[in-house]
Amino acid sequence: MSAVWRASRAAVKRRRVQTFVIGLVVLCSTTTVLLALGVLAAASEPFDKAYAVQRGAHVVASFDTAKVTEAQLARTAGRPGVEAAAGPFGQAVVATPKGWLGKPGGSLTVVGRADPAGPVDRIEILQGRWATAPGEIVVNWAFDGSPYAKLLGTKLAVPDAPPLTVVGFANSMSKSAGAWVTPDQVNALRPASAQMLYRFADSSTEAQLRAGLAGATAELPGESLTNTQSYLTIKQAFSALADAYLPFMSLFGVLGLLVSALIVGNVVSGAVVSGYRHIGVLKALGFTPNQVVAVYLTMMSVPAVVGGVLGTLLGRALAGPILKVSFSGIETGRASVGTVPWWVYAVCLVGMPALVLLAALVPALRAHRLSAAQAISAGGAPRPGRGLRVQRVLGFTELPRPVSLGLGQPFARPGRTLLTMAAIVLGVTTVTLSTGLTSTMLAMGSAGRGDGGAHVLVHADGAGDRPPPLLGDAQIEERLRSLPGARHVRARGLAEVGLVGQTQPAFANFYRGNDSSYAYEIVEGRLPGAAGEIAAGPAFLAQRGLRIGDRVTLELDGRQVPTTIVGRQTAGNARSLDTTWETLEQLAPGSRAIEYYVRLSPGADAEAYAAAVEATDPGLSVSVEDGGNAATITVVTFSTVFTVLLTLVASLGVFNTVLLNTRERRRDLGMLKSIGMTPRQVVVMTVTSVAGLGVVGGLLGIPLGMLAHRLVVDNVGVVEFPESMKDVWHAPELAAMLLAGVAIAVLGALVPARSAARMTIASVLHTE
Incomplete structure (x- = not known):
């Protein structure tokens, strides 16, 4: 094992650029995946956790006390399918004046309960204490933040009864009432209805809740049930704002996963393939096939682990502000929003290095079966027949020779080319989707301002x-x-x-x-x-x-x-x-x-x-x-973050592809330079080899991005965009999207192209 470790460490030091690219790709990919999974998890888990802790009611039901007795309601707790029940509680409605506790005025549903505990809807005291005597009231705090202690003691006038004094503020995830008083006090308010709180064994869908409630109330008089409230409605209200962002967050997450998997697979497998000559040398020195595989898996795991850890840390730093923006203004009760669950970090820390090792394992196992001579031979440049025919055909056109040579190079490594082009396609899809969403949200934000007046x-x-x-x-x-x-x-x-x-x-x-x-x-x-x-x-x-x-x-x-x-x-x-x-x-x-x-x-x-x-x-x-609003800021922020990340990842994939191709073809480059090719022509040839992929990627990615944009804007739960805000595509925008594919390709190819242009003939021949 010491020999394997020494060989792996030497390979990492010798291939610094390749190691850096792999680590950077894994870092960006890990950050993207963590942000996507974090938002998806944060949208639902806090509510479910808090609701379970407080034993929230699956259904809050109100009954007409003129048609049903308390004894009849109490017997519904033992009906089949009822997991737990609380009540009956007297329920009355009182009027609140404008400005009372900062409210705009209106009506307040008051329920009589002896204590905040119980088998269903355990109420959490936030400030003060529970109402224990007549004339006391506890108010459900429905605002963000904590209630102010100075509001304790506020009076609420009640017709034909002494005023009620606020002695506490509490929170009910079930939203079963606006306030609570003692049972004796609610009787003084002359309640016309009674409240029952149910938890059912089967409660995941509205149909199951309706069936459970029907079974519980089957023996009650007809029309005694006056109103019901499902916890699924509360859950939907809880995450209503987040649901507006989840469709495009999901798409960005899927795009991030696909781009990351493609680029990581392309970069890692290319690194192993380009190292076949090194594999052959190791075998010639006496390394067994299993040791050779271990060397390359160890060599790839070092940047993968480093990139995964740094990407997780970066994702954690970005997740806090992004989640805070996306969940701002949502009634969360006591649920904590803005934190990423631990399993998301575990998936990123373990999953991304595992993806790297899986991508490296396939070509490494192929090298496992090769002899030393075959491995050294396979480590050279690809067979000339693959791209030479295309270059010869293009040579008969009026294209400049560096351009025709560059356009033919992708055909020499078709597998690597397809993976690179797929990454460019997804990169253009991301840019198109981001541009469309930004245009739609800006159109929404500027609606009604067509005359330019403030x-x-x-x-x-x-x-x-x-x-x-x-x-x-x-x-x-x-x-x-x-x-x-x-x-x-x-x-x-x-x-x-x-x-x-x-x-x-x-x-x-x-x-x-x-x-x-x-x-x-x-x-x-x-x-x-x-x-x-x-x-x-x-x-x-x-x-x-x-x-x-x-x-x-x-x-x-x-x-x-x-x-x-x-x-x-x-x-x-x-x-x-x-x-x-x-x-x-x-x-x-x-x-x-x-x-x-x-x-x-x-x-x-x-x-x-x-x-x-x-x-x-x-x-x-x-x-x-x-003219700005929170939704526009959030969408633009999300789109920008993910577009930058995915574009960077796609460009790194192109960079790696061009770097490997340049190293594999250094003998060809030396020969071309020896017959008069200038450094500028080398750059043109190298950039052209991927610019064509950028054009094709743009042509394929634009319709995919337009389709993704339509899918998102048509499925946002809290916003319905008119057609005028969805129709954001015009000739200039589409041309810019096409150039985005070329820009991604050129951005990734420029550095290795300039490096290839600076290579001297003597240095190339010396490596042979």
Whole structure:
């Protein structure tokens, strides 16, 4: 073994460039794989883990207490298929004023529970303590970060009863309630319904949950079940933003795996094949066939392990910021998001070196069977017949001789050429996909800004340290319209409303001043234009099983307004909907706007307008919108990172191919130089040998990238792009994509080409 190690170490030192290329390829490939696997794992595992720890309810069910008794509900816990159950708990709805605990106002579902523990839906106390006496309430903290201790002691007025005092903040992954009180306190609130929490033995699909609930409630009176909430809906809301990124992250991950496997296989197998002469020498010196295989596997494992470790460390450093961006704004409960599971690191640390050894094993086993003389012979240049015929045919054309010679070289090593071209194809596919996604997201971000006018956002909610506005709502809007540069003003009100028949409330945006310039927000249907009309994003509609034409009743402070869905938005929060100011007047007459969107005329000075607004009323604050958004930044960031990584890996593959070809053909290069070929012609010949592969790779990679782009934009769960944002391909862009294939090839070939050009005739003949 000592002889094997000494021979392997000597080979690593002698082939520094080759060893460096293998290590760098493995490093980039490992980083790419780790990022792809990390995002995929982080999108689902935190929720599943946290939900299991808190024994989250698979189904939260509400029952009409006028039609079913507590004893009947309690017996459902023993029905077949029910793994565990908790309840019945009294459930009431109370109104919350605007500004209470920073909420926009609306309704609050309150449940009576004696303690936060139990077989289902174990509630975690975040601040304060559990409610143990009448007049105390614990609020479900649904915001990012930790609750503020100074909010403890806040009062909530209740009609015909003493006020409730906030004694704690808690978190329920099941989202079973907005707040909890003692059972005696909830009875004082005159609950009209009771809540049961179920965990079922089979719960992986909606069909299984429906079957389990049907079995549990089979003996209850008809129509006693008034509402249900599935944990699968909560899980979808949890990862809604991540789901928007997963389609293209998955594609980038697959591309990364394919490019990495192809390049690693090509680089490693080429390194072994180019070392056949060395293998023959080792055999002539007395090394057994098994020792020869061990030498080359050891030689390849050194840069593979180093590259795998460094790639894992680099991937870990990049994964934190990338995951933080992709999961920002998601309600995570107590689940930790932004960390990569340990098994991803294990896969990268073990899998990539294993791939290198597997790629090296195949040609090494072939050398295992060769005699010393055969191995030395195989280590020379490839047989001239493979590429010579093509070069002779091209020689009869009007192409310059260096170009015709270069175009024929790939045919000398067809296997190596196909692997290199496949890497270029995938590299062009990646560049095309990245360009298309960036164009689509930029088109989305710039929608509504076609006239070039700046957008200004005026806050009038009195949040933070600002005093409430002195002017009335109508006066503020009139003033904003009258200031120089204003072209259009759109007011927005906000309230948390209940949806009759559903436990989860929604944040309703009430707009005044809609016009046709906001039509880009709608992908199907139209903007709400009258009282009782609403529009919502695809995530909101999908999670509630709604579509255009369906009717939904909104409830606020005891008032109800039936509404109709008239539009599906391009994008939207999974918990929000948009409607008209007339609808707000029916739900909460006299409400004020909290924000005003002002679109300025082209060329208007946004900063001067902002200063004029703030001088009008100290309760107003202004921000100038730059047109960017988190989704655009995330997609562009992901695309850029993966495109750079995969392009670098593909270029390294080309670099390795040209380097091996140059070394194998050094005798031919010496002869060509001896008959007058200049260094510049050598560079042209060498670069041309892969530039043709770049053209073919571009022609094949462009349609694949366009197909991948369409696949991604058509399957993003929280965004629906209109056709105008999907149609991003034009002649200049396609020409640039074609040049990308050539650029990848030339970038990888340039350094070894210049090295070959500097070789002297004497040095080449000396090696012979």
